[in-house]
Amino acid sequence: MDTDANTGADAVALTRRLVATPSHDDESAVGEVVADWLRDNTDATVSHDPEGAGVVARRGDADAADRVALVGHHDVVAPDPSQVDESGGYVVEERTVERSDGAGDEESRLFGRGSADMKGSVAAAMVAFRDVDVPCTFASFRGEEVGGVGARHAIDEGFAPDYAIVGEGSTSYATPGVTDVVIAHKGRRGSTVTARGRACHASEPERGENAIYRAAEAVDLVRAVEVPSAEVLGVSQSGSVAVTEIEGGSGWNVVPETCSFTVDERTVAGERAPLERVEDVPGVSWTVDQDLPPMACDDERFADAVLAAADEEQERTPRQVSKPHATDAGWLAQAGTTCVVCGASEPGEAHTATESVSIPVVERCARIYANAVRRTALLD
Known part of the structure; x- marks a missing residue:
């Protein structure tokens, strides 16, 4: 388990910063935020190509780093008018609302375009990438919402990790409030x-x-x-x-x-x-x-390793599930990378005027990702 006491707080602060940076028409600004943060907070080799893949960073030897990758995207769909302020920036708001899992109490959520899809998980992956002590790769692609433009460019340029954990939504799929592990999507x-x-x-x-x-x-x-x-x-x-x-x-x-x-x-x-x-x-x-290609995990050991990491970081038991939506995991799987999907977003949150992400779940995902990377690095 991640022992960095700042992991959760850093993931939430970074989520707020990413969500506040518009990226529906032009993704370069938020891509630069991602790249600069990685340069300032890690010893990784960081590349930002706003016209190509997006942001790709590697820690350690390139071959070793490509054993496992944390993957996301930083583009978003166009915001609802209520999500834009008078200056054209995004509105970011933290509110305490009733929990989605029916537990009867409340939780803090961050509202704003891209909070669920998928800047919360990107931020969690960035912090996990900083915290892990094994070689690994981080990628935040551009153009996922318009057909996986960045992922396809990266693949064409040789991006080929053995394993990838793609941070699209997997929370509340089998059990409300639980972050599950998607082993197949349409x-x-x-x-x-x-x-x-x-x-x-x-x-x-x-x-x-x-x-x-x-x-x-x-x-x-x-x-x-x-x-x-x-x-x-x-x-x-x-x-x-x-x-x-x-x-x-x-x-x-x-x-x-x-x-x-x-x-x-x-x-x-x-x-x-x-x-x-x-x-x-x-x-x-x-x-x-x-x-857009489907994804099917073809390595039970990897799926079980990520599930074990998810299980260790939450009280209730996660499950391996399927997902109805296409993600960049489909392009990666088609190119030969073994993938799962695991992330903070819940069904019904993405692309809505009230889009939000659970702050405790963002914190949880940062820990899950670090734990999963370490477990995957140990696979034969």
Whole structure:
């Protein structure tokens, strides 16, 4: 267990500083805060590339440091107007509210854009990185919210730790108030199906080919696909497929020549839903617009080591769980890094006007990360 008495307080102070620094349009300022703090408080080799990966720091020999990495991101989605002050800065507020775990008492929470997703966990990882006494790597990527831009750049440049603990939310997934360990998460494949026909006057529909009818036939095929499922280290996970938007037609008296709809597919490790079958319909094409990979931990020893670290730092028992959202862990896992996700954010907090993070949980995560890095360094 971490013995630095300042660990929790430092993680909270750093969270406040990171949350106060805007990073939805331009991430360079908060990236510089992260990099400068690491330079001032550690002996790490620190790189900040605001147009590339973001911030990457290593302690010790590079090969040894890449045994295990603490990974996060410092970009955020656009703030709600209530989260911005008159000068354009972010509003950061600490309040005492009822605990989310139903324990009946209260807890202190830090409110502000990015507090949950995921500057609280980034701050906790920075402090843990400072406190550990073994070689390790820290990375805070840019552009996670727009498709993992920073993580993908880092991977292209050779970022390849053996193990990574990604600090996205895992608190209150199995038990309210408990920080669990995510061993699998879904990916997202977004696609567009386009149906083309031949326009004509609606009074003589037989002269044309109705693109909406063709699209409707394709929608029926999407609804009928078998959705894949997976089991990761004993945890089951199922994907999903949903038609989310549809557009077509040019007038009430015109048989439409085009109609398109979008499909949101949440993917799991292994097979994908056979959406390509929509192209069996005449005049229909299918285009993949985004494909965020899922993550599945493939090393039980690592998953158990992080779970043991989480268990040691809290009174109630954490569990290994799955997560419905894609994270940078998917890109890392696809490139060969064995990943888990463990972080302070709870379901329903990210991207909201009332986004907040539990201060005690941020403090806990700093201890979990340091403990988990030490345990992982001992794996054969």
